[in-house]
Amino acid sequence: MDPQSRNAFIISDRTAVTAEALGNSLLSQFPTVRFNIEILPFIDSQVKANRAVELINQANVESGQKPIVFATLVDDDVRGVISRSDCEFFDLFDTFVNPLELVLGTESSHKVGLSHGMSNAQGYTARIGAMNYALETDDGIETRSYRRAQIIIVGVSRSGKTPTCLYLALQYGVYAANYPLTDSELDSNRLPEVLEAHKDKLFGLTIDPFRLQQIRQERYNRASYASARQCQYEVAQTEAIFRRSNVMFLNSTQMSVEELGAKIMQKTGLKRQY
Amino acid sequence: MDPQSRNAFIISDRTAVTAEALGNSLLSQFPTVRFNIEILPFIDSQVKANRAVELINQANVESGQKPIVFATLVDDDVRGVISRSDCEFFDLFDTFVNPLELVLGTESSHKVGLSHGMSNAQGYTARIGAMNYALETDDGIETRSYRRAQIIIVGVSRSGKTPTCLYLALQYGVYAANYPLTDSELDSNRLPEVLEAHKDKLFGLTIDPFRLQQIRQERYNRASYASARQCQYEVAQTEAIFRRSNVMFLNSTQMSVEELGAKIMQKTGLKRQY
Numbered sequence: 001m002d003p004q005s006r007n008a009f010i011i012s013d014r015t016a017v018t019a020e021a022l023g024n025s026l027l028s029q030f031p032t033v034r035f036n037i038e039i040l041p042f043i044d045s046q047v048k049a050n051r052a053v054e055l056i057n058q059a060n061v062e063s064g065q066k067p068i069v070f071a072t073l074v075d076d077d078v079r080g081v082i083s084r085s086d087c088e089f090f091d092l093f094d095t096f097v098n099p100l101e102l103v104l105g106t107e108s109s110h111k112v113g114l115s116h117g118m119s120n121a122q123g124y125t126a127r128i129g130a131m132n133y134a135l136e137t138d139d140g141i142e143t144r145s146y147r148r149a150q151i152i153i154v155g156v157s158r159s160g161k162t163p164t165c166l167y168l169a170l171q172y173g174v175y176a177a178n179y180p181l182t183d184s185e186l187d188s189n190r191l192p193e194v195l196e197a198h199k200d201k202l203f204g205l206t207i208d209p210f211r212l213q214q215i216r217q218e219r220y221n222r223a224s225y226a227s228a229r230q231c232q233y234e235v236a237q238t239e240a241i242f243r244r245s246n247v248m249f250l251n252s253t254q255m256s257v258e259e260l261g262a263k264i265m266q267k268t269g270l271k272r273q274y
Numbered sequence: 275m276d277p278q279s280r281n282a283f284i285i286s287d288r289t290a291v292t293a294e295a296l297g298n299s300l301l302s303q304f305p306t307v308r309f310n311i312e313i314l315p316f317i318d319s320q321v322k323a324n325r326a327v328e329l330i331n332q333a334n335v336e337s338g339q340k341p342i343v344f345a346t347l348v349d350d351d352v353r354g355v356i357s358r359s360d361c362e363f364f365d366l367f368d369t370f371v372n373p374l375e376l377v378l379g380t381e382s383s384h385k386v387g388l389s390h391g392m393s394n395a396q397g398y399t400a401r402i403g404a405m406n407y408a409l410e411t412d413d414g415i416e417t418r419s420y421r422r423a424q425i426i427i428v429g430v431s432r433s434g435k436t437p438t439c440l441y442l443a444l445q446y447g448v449y450a451a452n453y454p455l456t457d458s459e460l461d462s463n464r465l466p467e468v469l470e471a472h473k474d475k476l477f478g479l480t481i482d483p484f485r486l487q488q489i490r491q492e493r494y495n496r497a498s499y500a501s502a503r504q505c506q507y508e509v510a511q512t513e514a515i516f517r518r519s520n521v522m523f524l525n526s527t528q529m530s531v532e533e534l535g536a537k538i539m540q541k542t543g544l545k546r547q548y
Contacts, residue, residue, distance in 0.1 A: 015536035017445070018295040025292060025346070027371055031384035038533070039546075041536045068377065072299070088377045090370050096300055103342065103362045104280065108303035124530055131437050132493075135412075163405050164439055170531070219406075256398055257444070259333065260317045262289035 005034045007059040007067035011052055011082060013074055016041035022092055023070035028116055035068075043073065049081035064268040074110055108152040111133040123173065123274025130169035130176070130273070137177035138162055143194045146177060150270060152198055154188075154242075155205035156227075158215045158250040160260065164205065167257040171263060173273030186237040191245050204242040204249030209235045211253050279308045280483035281333040283340035284452060285326055285356060287348055290315035292405075296366055309342075316346065317367070323355035334360040350386055397447065397548025404443035404547070411451035413434055417468045420451060426472055427452040429479035430460075430508040431499075432489045434526040434534065435493030438479065441531040446539060460511040464517050476517040477538055478523025481510045485527050 007034035008027060012019045016039050025034050040052050059067045062184055067087055072080040072093040083089045097108050136142050137149070139162070146152060151168070151177060153161045161178035169174040185192050195202060209231040242249045248267055252260055264270070286293045289475035291311050301309050314326050327462070330470045334372045340360055346367040347353040371382050383427060410416050411423070420426060425442070427435045442450040459466050467485060483505040490500035498504055501537060516523045522541055526534055538544070 005368065015532045017532055017536065018299060022294040022346075022366065026367065027375060029348075029371060029384065030374070030378055030380060031383055032380060041540060066377075068374070072296075074303070077311055090445065092296065092366075092370070093300065095369060096364050097303060097365070098366070100300060100304070100342070103340075104304055104307055106304060106306060109305055110303065128434075128437055128531075131440070138409075144320070160402075162409065162442075163402055166405070167348060167444065170437075170441065170444070257402075258289045258291055263290065266315060 005036060005063075007063055008035045008037045008054070009040060009056055009069045009087070010037060010061075011040045011043050011068055011071045011073065013044040013072070014041065015251075016072075017256060017265060019072040019092055022152060024089075026070070028066075035213060043078060043082070045073070046077055046081055049078045052082060052164060053085040056082075056085040056087050058249065076110065082182070109239070127173045130173050133175045134162075134165040134169045134177070138165070140179045142177075143179070144170050146194070146198050146201070148175055149177040149198065149201055150175045151203050151264070151268060152176070152195065152201045153201055153205055154181060154195065154247065155249075155252075156181055156207070156210060156212070156238050158219075159206055159207040161207045162258045164252075164260050164264070167261045168264065171258075171261055174265075174270055181234075181238055181241070183234075186234060186241070187224055189237070189241065189244075191241060191247075199245070201246075202245075202247045203268060204238070204247045206235060206239050206243070206249055207251060207254050208253040278306060279310060279337075280339060282309045282311045283314060283315050283326070283330055283333075283341055283343045283361070284299060285309060285343060285345045285347065287318040287346070287352065290346075293344055293346040293366055295325070299348055300344070300364075301342075317352060317356070318349070320351055320355055323352045326356060327359040329388045330356075330359040330361050336356045346432070350384065357475060398466070399445045400548050401411070401444060402445050407449045408436075408439040408443045408451070414453045416451075417453070419470070420472050422449055423451040423472065423475055423546075424449070425477050425542060426448045426469065426475045426540070427479055428455060428465075428469060428476050428521065429523075430455055430486070430512050431527075433479045433488060434483045435479055435533070437531045438534050439536070440527075442538065445532075445535055446542055448539075448545070453507075455512055455515070457508075460508055460515070463515065463518075465515060465521075471517070473521075476519075476521045477542060478512070478521045479526050479534075480513050480516070480523055481525065482527040497539065515527070 010019045010023045019040055042050055043052050055267055056067050066088050070084055070090050070092055096134040101108055137145060150213050153165055155161050165176040165178045168174040213226055213228055213231040220226055250263055284290055284293045284297045299467055315324055317326050343361040344364050346364055346541055375382055411419060418463050427434050427439055429453050429455050439450040439452045442448040460481060487500055487502055487505040494500055524537055
């Protein structure tokens with residue numbers, strides 16, 4: 001193996017979603033090294049831990065370098081098995097448990113699976129309910145149910161409304177509807193009546209017109225819809241309406257749904273619903 | 275403040291999604307303590323850090339106890355400002371950077387925002403493409419585009435197919451379609467032809483019939499659709515078809531979308547697409 005390459009394992013007793021996010025984030029701080037990353041979720045028994053150790057030790061032998069292991073393992077025995085493999089062991093979870101016990105003056109429960117699982121069944125139902133709501137109210141349908149909305153995302157077609165609503169539902173359990181501003185609404189220079197009635201829930205998305213044109217061209221053939229002129233007109237009118245009606249808005253061009261979601265929560269003061 | 279309560283802050287220079295997941299996971303190990311958690315995302319300047327410090331110090335004064343602070347902050351100056359506040363400081367990120375530098379024999383880049391952002395623009399476009407694909411092929415529509423699918427989730431109505439597909443798209447960038455088995459298909463005792471043609475991509479979801487009945491009753495009034503008899507019949511027929519056709523399947527009753535997603539990735543061997 002090339003000296004600038006390195007094997008890495010991300011090991012968790014649950015989904016590994018958190019371990020993977022933090023592990024990737026740490027490894028991305030070393031852009032000159034090419035990492036070969038293997039994810040091992042649901043390592044929740046000594047039998048499974050032993051199988052993981054075989055993979056780690058084999059990678060050590062084959063590459064001549066100890067693999068980096070990032071782990072979030074609550075069970076002491078399982079963690080013990082993994083930590084004794086031929087690896088450089090980084091314990092993303094337990095590193096903090098003992099100092100936390102000292103600070104809080106109480107022992108930890110050492111129970112697996114209290115996040116990203118079903119332990120909070122009511123909260124989970126709330127998130128799925130929010131996802132269903134986002135789907136049912138997508139693209140301006142079912143405006144009658146806007147009374148249930150905690151937020152209504154407004155913007156031109158293809159400005160990122162739907163992914164943002166689905167992410168707000170999944171990540172935060174927030175009931176998010178979305179409404180696309182159509183040509184005739186844009187021509188009128190003001191918010192449609194159906195939105196005026198829920199003005200305190202509106203949040204706007206805008207986008208760079210050149211990026212909008214690119215997205216529309218990739219997906220649709222209708223020339224007028226994807227023309228530079230049309231995209232520039234729609235974005236300019238939308239932003240003018242947002243400003244005139246005092247609707248908070250963000251530009252989605254350079255932002256991922258995770259960033260949009262976090263910014264929207266911050267700006268609106270909405271709280272996680274579970 | 276009640277002695278079993280404690281203020282906690284989760285501070286990040288980006289979305290705080292990772293810090294929040296790990297912080298919540300750590301705090302959930304102390305079920306006897308009631309935590310009052312505040313999330314502070316996008317703390318990426320000394321000005322913003324100073325504002326965060328004011329909040330922390332105020333919580334310290336008001337509660338008479340140092341707040342717990344979980345931080346993922348890449349910038350040394352920002353981190354320095356926060357760490358000098360009146361808090362118990364847990365550095366979820368930097369704790370591992372120096373040991374990693376030693377192991378890798380190279381310095382870290384100290385660059386902010388390499389995860390959950392747009393730095394990987396191609397990967398981000400892939401995830402949004404996958405989300406659009408999941409929406410376009412939801413509920414058995416557009417079966418003509420199954421050639422593009424990497425996985426087709428099959429199951430009865432309300433077994434969790436749509437949230438699972440959307441999560442696979444958002445989290446892993448996987449193109450996931452879903453197909454609901456209808457009454458006439460269940461009566462026939464075999465997979466519909468449109469699925470036979472893509473048999474290597476099928477993945478089944480099943481569910482406890484009592485839970486299914488509960489979900490359907492909450493959402494719909496049609497008595498036959500939500501009857502115990504109908505739910506039991508549908509689930510039994512579906513599982514029989516999965517077994518006869520050798521379609522891998524999971525029971526979604528006790529699993530969150532995060533767990534379903536991670537299990538499906540593991541069982542199918544599909545890889546993250548970005």
